[in-house]
Amino acid sequence: MLSLYIHVPFCDKKCGYCSFFVIPKEWVDPQQKMIEWYVEGVVRDIEHWGKLYDKPALKTLYFGGGTPGILGKKILMKIIDHVAEYFDLSYLEELSIELNPNPHDEMLDIIQTITQTYKEFPRVRFSLGIQSFDDRILSLSSRQYSFEGIQGFLRSLREIKDSRNVFNLDFIAFGSGERTREDEYLFWDRARRERFQSIAASGFADSFSLYTLELFGGAQREKTKRKEIDWQSHLDLSHVPFETDQEKITVEFQRLKEHILDAWYRRYELSNFAYPGKESIHNMVYRTMQSYIGIGPSASSFLTGEYAQQLPEAKGSYGIRFTESTSIFWYMKESSREKDSTIILSEKDYLIESFFLALRTARWVKNLQAFAPVFVSNRKALLEQFADQWLLHFDDDTLKLTDEWLDLYNGIASELLEFS
Ligand SMILES: C[S@@+](CC[C@H](N)C(=O)[O-])C[C@H]1O[C@@H](n2cnc3c(N)ncnc32)[C@H](O)[C@@H]1O
Ligand code: SF4
Incomplete structure (x- = not known):
C-alpha cells in the first residue's frame, strides 16, 4: 500500500x-497569496498521483x-477531503x-475538530513540538511560549484526549546547560526536570x-558517506543563537532518555519512544522501505515494487527516490523535481539502505546472508570486535544491537558496508 506525505x-x-x-x-503576509498558491500546487499533485495510480489505497497520511497547523483547520480539512476524493x-x-x-x-481547536470530523480513521496522531522547558532557549530560538505557558497547554491536551487520538x-x-563546580552537568532547573519526569510517568x-x-x-552527509541515505538533511545551519556542546548534548539526551524508558516507553527507533502499539505507523513506512509519495516543496518520495514499475524511468529497478523543488515558486508553477535529485536504486543500493534502516529501527537484521554482497570483506573480524565491546550480538543469520549501538549506529553501520 502507498503512504502520502504532505510538506x-x-x-x-x-x-x-x-x-x-x-x-x-x-x-x-500580507501576500496571503503564497499560501493560496501552495494549496493549489498541493491539490494539483494530489490529483496527479491519485489518477496515475487509479485511486490507490493509502496506508498513512x-x-x-x-x-502544518499554520494552515488552520479549514485548509487542512480541505486538503484531507481532496485526498479522500483521489x-x-x-x-x-x-x-x-x-x-x-x-x-x-487554535491548536487545541484543530486537534478537537479533526479528531471529531474524521471518526472513520482508526488513529489520528498529533505530534507537538515542545522542544525544551528552558525559557532562555525557547526565547533565544524565537519560540512563542514559555515553560509556564506550555504547562497550561499540556493540561488542556490531557483533557481533550480520547481513545482515537495519539499524542x-x-x-x-540542546546541550546548553551549566556545569557545576563538581563538574556535574545541569540542564533546566530541578522543578523543570521533575516536571518532565512526571509527564513521562503520567x-x-x-x-x-x-x-x-x-x-x-x-x-x-560525511557521516553516512552516501548522500542518498541522508535524505532528511536540507540546509546548512550557520549558527545557533546560544552556546552548545556535543558532550553536554549527549549527557542531556541520556538523562531525558532514562526518564522516558523508566516510564515504560519502548525505544523503537533512533529518536522515537512509544508505548507498545502507539509507534508512528508512518515512520515505520519510511524505515521499512515501503512506498510513499511526498507532496509540497522539498518533499521526498520513495517508490518501490508495482509503484516504481509504473514510472518509465524506474522500470526494472529496485526503487526510485526523488525530491520536489525547494523553491516554492517553481513548485507552484509546475510539479518540478529538484534537479539531480532522482536516484534509481540498484539491488546493491536497496540492500545498503535496507541494512541501515533495519538497524536504525528494529536494532536487528535477520537473514544476514542476504546482505553479503554489500559487506566489506573483513566483516567477520569487525563484527567480532564490536561484539567484544558489547555493542552487538551476532550469529550466522542474525545481528542484534544493544542500546549503545543504536546511539552510534550511523558510524558503525558505515564501517560494515562496502559503498563503492
Ligand atoms: C519539522 S519540525 C515540526 C514541528 C513544529 N514545526 C514545531 O517546531 O513545533 C519536527 C521536529 O524536528 C526537531 N528539530 C528541528 N530542528 C532540529 C535540529 N536542528 N536538531 C534536532 N532536532 C530538530 C524538533 O523537535 C521539531 O519538533
Ligand atoms: S522547529 Fe521552528 S522553524 Fe523548524 S519547523 Fe518547527 S516551528 Fe518551524
Whole structure:
C-alpha cells in the first residue's frame, strides 16, 4: 500500500536552531497569496498521483513541516477531503499532523475538530513540538511560549484526549546547560526536570521523539558517506543563537532518555519512544522501505515494487527516490523535481539502505546472508570486535544491537558496508 506525505513549509518564525526547509510567515503576509498558491500546487499533485495510480489505497497520511497547523483547520480539512476524493482511505491506518503548540487555543481547536470530523480513521496522531522547558532557549530560538505557558497547554491536551487520538511530544537535547563546580552537568532547573519526569510517568503522552541537536548539512552527509541515505538533511545551519556542546548534548539526551524508558516507553527507533502499539505507523513506512509519495516543496518520495514499475524511468529497478523543488515558486508553477535529485536504486543500493534502516529501527537484521554482497570483506573480524565491546550480538543469520549501538549506529553501520 502507498503512504502520502504532505510538506507544509510555513512557520510562524524560523527557530534559531532549525535546519528544515521553512518559510517564515512574515515573508508570506500580507501576500496571503503564497499560501493560496501552495494549496493549489498541493491539490494539483494530489490529483496527479491519485489518477496515475487509479485511486490507490493509502496506508498513512502525514502532514509535516514546517508547521502544518499554520494552515488552520479549514485548509487542512480541505486538503484531507481532496485526498479522500483521489485516494482510497478505507484502509487508512493513521492520519498524522505536526503542530507547534502556539497559539494554544487554535491548536487545541484543530486537534478537537479533526479528531471529531474524521471518526472513520482508526488513529489520528498529533505530534507537538515542545522542544525544551528552558525559557532562555525557547526565547533565544524565537519560540512563542514559555515553560509556564506550555504547562497550561499540556493540561488542556490531557483533557481533550480520547481513545482515537495519539499524542507525540518532541524534545531536543540542546546541550546548553551549566556545569557545576563538581563538574556535574545541569540542564533546566530541578522543578523543570521533575516536571518532565512526571509527564513521562503520567503516561499521558503516547510517545516521545527525543532528538540531539543536529546541525544538518555537510558533516551529517560525511557521516553516512552516501548522500542518498541522508535524505532528511536540507540546509546548512550557520549558527545557533546560544552556546552548545556535543558532550553536554549527549549527557542531556541520556538523562531525558532514562526518564522516558523508566516510564515504560519502548525505544523503537533512533529518536522515537512509544508505548507498545502507539509507534508512528508512518515512520515505520519510511524505515521499512515501503512506498510513499511526498507532496509540497522539498518533499521526498520513495517508490518501490508495482509503484516504481509504473514510472518509465524506474522500470526494472529496485526503487526510485526523488525530491520536489525547494523553491516554492517553481513548485507552484509546475510539479518540478529538484534537479539531480532522482536516484534509481540498484539491488546493491536497496540492500545498503535496507541494512541501515533495519538497524536504525528494529536494532536487528535477520537473514544476514542476504546482505553479503554489500559487506566489506573483513566483516567477520569487525563484527567480532564490536561484539567484544558489547555493542552487538551476532550469529550466522542474525545481528542484534544493544542500546549503545543504536546511539552510534550511523558510524558503525558505515564501517560494515562496502559503498563503492
Ligand atoms: C519539522 S519540525 C515540526 C514541528 C513544529 N514545526 C514545531 O517546531 O513545533 C519536527 C521536529 O524536528 C526537531 N528539530 C528541528 N530542528 C532540529 C535540529 N536542528 N536538531 C534536532 N532536532 C530538530 C524538533 O523537535 C521539531 O519538533
Ligand atoms: S522547529 Fe518547527 S516551528 Fe521552528 S522553524 Fe523548524 S519547523 Fe518551524
